[in-house]
Amino acid sequence: MLAEEEAIEEQPAEESLRQELKATEQKARDTLKKIAENVHESDSTPVGALTLRKILGGDILSADMVRRQIWLFMLIVLFTIVYVAIRYQCQQDMIQIDKMEKELVDAKYKSLSSSSVLTERSRESHVLEVLRMNHDSLLQASEQPPYIINVPED
Numbered sequence: 001m002l003a004e005e006e007a008i009e010e011q012p013a014e015e016s017l018r019q020e021l022k023a024t025e026q027k028a029r030d031t032l033k034k035i036a037e038n039v040h041e042s043d044s045t046p047v048g049a050l051t052l053r054k055i056l057g058g059d060i061l062s063a064d065m066v067r068r069q070i071w072l073f074m075l076i077v078l079f080t081i082v083y084v085a086i087r088y089q090c091q092q093d094m095i096q097i098d099k100m101e102k103e104l105v106d107a108k109y110k111s112l113s114s115s116s117v118l119t120e121r122s123r124e125s126h127v128l129e130v131l132r133m134n135h136d137s138l139l140q141a142s143e144q145p146p147y148i149i150n151v152p153e154d
Contacts, residue, residue: 054060
């Protein structure tokens, strides 16, 4: 008797499942009909995923995504141009600094050599020798050592 009651209870459950399945199938058919009515072959909306052919062919540039992000692309291009310009200017400044450092080293060496030549020519012995050779002066080297004069400080 229990088996008969269970069999009777299973029939309405199976029937309700069948009805739900039919309703779901009908909804799916209706949805497909609506999609078929709205879709035309002349639509330009992209259907598939992004492919290499679309990227290389330039189809990606006509996509809505690119049109929406055009300001971002322009900002990226602007930043790239600014980056390149600043880097170029920095390289030019570094070249100028190197050139000026070389000139500074050359000027230091010239100054050092001029200073040594001046020191050599201004030595007392050299001055006296030049004067004797030219017979320009009666100056002679002193035989006596110099006197040290101490001045008291007040």
